[in-house]
Amino acid sequence: MTVDTLCVQGGWQPKKGEPRQVPVYSSTTFRYETSEQMADLFDLKAPGYFYTRLANPTNDQVAKKIAALEGGVAAILTSSGQAASTFAVLNLCQAGDHVVSSAQIYGGTFNLFAVSLKKLGIDFTFVDPDASPAEIAKALRPNTKCVFGETVANPSGVVLDIAKFAKVAHKFGVPLIVDNTFPTPVLCRPFEFGADIVTHATTKYMDGHSSQVGGCIVDSGNFDWSKYPERFAGLVAPDESYHGLSYVKAFGKQAYIVKATAHLMRDFGSIPSPFNAFLLNLGLESLHVRIRRHAESALTVAKWLKKQPKVAWVNFAGLPDSPYHKLVKKQFNGTSPCGVMTFGIKGGRAKSIKFMDALKVIGIVTHVADAWSCVLHPASHTHRQLTDAQLKAAGIPPDLIRLSVGLEDPQDLIADLKQALAKI
Numbered sequence: 001m002t003v004d005t006l007c008v009q010g011g012w013q014p015k016k017g018e019p020r021q022v023p024v025y026s027s028t029t030f031r032y033e034t035s036e037q038m039a040d041l042f043d044l045k046a047p048g049y050f051y052t053r054l055a056n057p058t059n060d061q062v063a064k065k066i067a068a069l070e071g072g073v074a075a076i077l078t079s080s081g082q083a084a085s086t087f088a089v090l091n092l093c094q095a096g097d098h099v100v101s102s103a104q105i106y107g108g109t110f111n112l113f114a115v116s117l118k119k120l121g122i123d124f125t126f127v128d129p130d131a132s133p134a135e136i137a138k139a140l141r142p143n144t145k146c147v148f149g150e151t152v153a154n155p156s157g158v159v160l161d162i163a164k165f166a167k168v169a170h171k172f173g174v175p176l177i178v179d180n181t182f183p184t185p186v187l188c189r190p191f192e193f194g195a196d197i198v199t200h201a202t203t204k205y206m207d208g209h210s211s212q213v214g215g216c217i218v219d220s221g222n223f224d225w226s227k228y229p230e231r232f233a234g235l236v237a238p239d240e241s242y243h244g245l246s247y248v249k250a251f252g253k254q255a256y257i258v259k260a261t262a263h264l265m266r267d268f269g270s271i272p273s274p275f276n277a278f279l280l281n282l283g284l285e286s287l288h289v290r291i292r293r294h295a296e297s298a299l300t301v302a303k304w305l306k307k308q309p310k311v312a313w314v315n316f317a318g319l320p321d322s323p324y325h326k327l328v329k330k331q332f333n334g335t336s337p338c339g340v341m342t343f344g345i346k347g348g349r350a351k352s353i354k355f356m357d358a359l360k361v362i363g364i365v366t367h368v369a370d371a372w373s374c375v376l377h378p379a380s381h382t383h384r385q386l387t388d389a390q391l392k393a394a395g396i397p398p399d400l401i402r403l404s405v406g407l408e409d410p411q412d413l414i415a416d417l418k419q420a421l422a423k424i
């Protein structure tokens, strides 16, 4: 089945007389007939549900669809994209371990790594995603447990060369984790280029309607943890909290996701509500139609913006003259990577603000990647505490506007941008 059909029919497969739509199992708990049946679930000896903090059948049906879309063997939904990134790393790392990450990642992920996980004793080295394999390899240490990157970085738009990062990681014997939020598996499937684990903020295009926050982790099943029993002792060695069970021995290719459920969800929570999983599934049913339109409209708008004399610069990897255009052609289905771009207005911060305030159709919101077109000015919003000099050091020019192109008629969006440009 193609990705388009899987968007509609992946996951929940109703049998005779069963509901066509995935049922919402709004229940914290599940009933059993004997004490032993329940005990077997607690020991992970039998499959089944017992408490929704660990797993819920509605969530699992939707996770199964995302696993199929990515071409993976198993997936788990989380309550946010942040929870997905946290669990993806904590499933492999503990205090004293080290991670190599692309420096071009979502700001929230950067804070999670550089501040919060660092406080827990996990060390991070950030590398330029455009660095050579030899330069990236230099960042790896004996205690490195994984390499992390973002397919299309939010907001910088930098495109990750997945095969390059995978090669370096595999040569060393660690997996590559890729945040594939912006392209979604419809436009890019990182496993095909060597990534081992994929994470998502389903909050963005997968939900697609600004209706709920969520995340997902998918395992390709390709990384052989048992080849490195000491490095990945958490997956290979006996887990004392499950009477000495080894995840790899007991669950094979499902080991990573079973551990995320049985260990991290059990201890840290962060499960999404089954109703949110239901809403996510509604979004997924049209993802293939929506994301292509987002990407196509963004390219139309980017080409138009580039021709405007009052626009200083446009950064969008879908543009033929983008330094990432070749990589997009190699890694993506189609030549436009997503619906999000950045651009600057001549005259800097003040002009950019005046321009944004003049927009009528395009809204000012923090979010990106949903049906409504929107803009954000990092210098006034997400990064407002920084001076112009500090912004430049962080790679965010003071005039930078992030534009997320929605599902409206692109000509209406261009008309709105045009009237706002005329007012400055």
Ligand SMILES: *Cc1c(COP(=O)(O)O)cnc(C)c1O
Pocket (backbone or CB within 6 Å): 080, 081, 082, 083, 106, 108, 109, 150, 154, 179, 181, 182, 200, 201, 202, 203, 204, 213, 214, 215
């Ligand atoms: C939004 C976002 C996240 C975080 O997701 P939340 O659901 O907001 O926690 C992670 N990665 C990327 C690329 C994002 O755009």
